[in-house]
Amino acid sequence: MRPSRGAPAGEGGFERVDLAGRCIDLQEIDVRKWMMRSRRLFWSCLAVALVLAACATSPLGRRQLLMQSPTEMAAMGIAAFDEMKSTMPRSTNADQRRLVQCVADAITSVLTPEDMGVVVVQGWETELFADDSANAFALPGGRMGVHTGLLNVATTPDQLAAVMGHEVGHVLARHGNERVSQQVAAQGLLVGASIFTGTETPQSQQLMAALGAGAQLGLMKFSRDHESEADHIGLRLMARAGFDPREAVTLWQNMSQAASGQRPPEILSTHPSGTTRITRLRAAMPEALQLYEAARAAGRRPNCR
Numbered sequence: 501m502r503p504s505r506g507a508p509a510g511e512g513g514f515e516r517v518d519l520a521g522r523c524i525d526l527q528e529i530d531v532r533k534w535m536m537r538s539r540r541l542f543w544s545c546l547a548v549a550l551v552l553a554a555c556a557t558s559p560l561g562r563r564q565l566l567m568q569s570p571t572e573m574a575a576m577g578i579a580a581f582d583e584m585k586s587t588m589p590r591s592t593n594a595d596q597r598r599l600v601q602c603v604a605d606a607i608t609s610v611l612t613p614e615d616m617g618v619v620v621v622q623g624w625e626t627e628l629f630a631d632d633s634a635n636a637f638a639l640p641g642g643r644m645g646v647h648t649g650l651l652n653v654a655t656t657p658d659q660l661a662a663v664m665g666h667e668v669g670h671v672l673a674r675h676g677n678e679r680v681s682q683q684v685a686a687q688g689l690l691v692g693a694s695i696f697t698g699t700e701t702p703q704s705q706q707l708m709a710a711l712g713a714g715a716q717l718g719l720m721k722f723s724r725d726h727e728s729e730a731d732h733i734g735l736r737l738m739a740r741a742g743f744d745p746r747e748a749v750t751l752w753q754n755m756s757q758a759a760s761g762q763r764p765p766e767i768l769s770t771h772p773s774g775t776t777r778i779t780r781l782r783a784a785m786p787e788a789l790q791l792y793e794a795a796r797a798a799g800r801r802p803n804c805r
């Protein structure tokens with residue numbers, strides 16, 4: 501059957517679609533062949549993703565799914581940071597800017613090629629943004645931001661070092677890459693499910709909803725893993741730079757206290773606090789104190805004020 505352009509749809513029970521101005525019956529498309537090809541593509545993608553997941557490991561030995569190149573991630577981080585610098589007000593408080601820069605320099609100066617791995621950093625750059633929220637971040641490519649409000653919660657240089665070490669930890673462990681990759685993989689899974697089930701039946705909608713919920717829960721679980729890893733890496737980094745790692749515990753206690761106030765620190769919305777976090781920090785403390793003593797003995801005594 502060769503329907504003419506603009507022919508009414510649905511004759512004989514088959515839908516017609518308009519492709520580039522040509523009206524054709526869906527019956528003409530070899531749907532079965534297309535489905536088989538789509539399934540093969542789906543399983544191939546899943547297999548590639550799993551191989552990648554098996555290949556990459558975080559600095560603490562956790563297996564990771566990383567699908568973006570370090571160069572791409574660095575470019576994304578630097579572009580995002582440039583955008584922030586052009587839109588967010590920066591602090592003009594010279595003392596505070598000096599303090600933040602001093603702590604950042606002390607931490608990034610202890611990084612070795614082994615710490616960096618394949619992470620691409622085009623020189624570390626730190627900015628103090630004039631923002632009352634207690635927040636800090638580090639982006640792929642080596643860009644760090646501290647909000648002036650953080651200095652009300654991180655009240656000593658060592659506590660500030662705990663936050664900045666944690667943020668650098670996220671970059672070294674390529675958590676940004678992992679989050680992007682996970683989003684892509686989760687979306688791929690949903691696309692795969694729609695290929696298998698179609699999207700029109702109530703059953704398939706339920707399955708999609710369940711998969712969506714599963715993907716969400718998976719991402720949340722990941723986020724907790726990331727925080728824990730960044731805490732551990734950050735604790736080691738601050739100690740190696742000569743900051744007292746015990747101040748990390750005080751910092752997160754300060755954060756918890758501030759969280760019970762009227763304006764909870766913004767950093768806690770993405771960095772959950774709690775007793776588990778402090779228990780884990782204390783468990784990692786003996787190793788961190790050894791690193792700290794060695795750093796002090798080697799003359800690393802950062803004089804940040």
Ligand SMILES: [Zn+2]
Pocket residue numbers: 666667670726727730770771
């Ligand atoms: Zn974090």
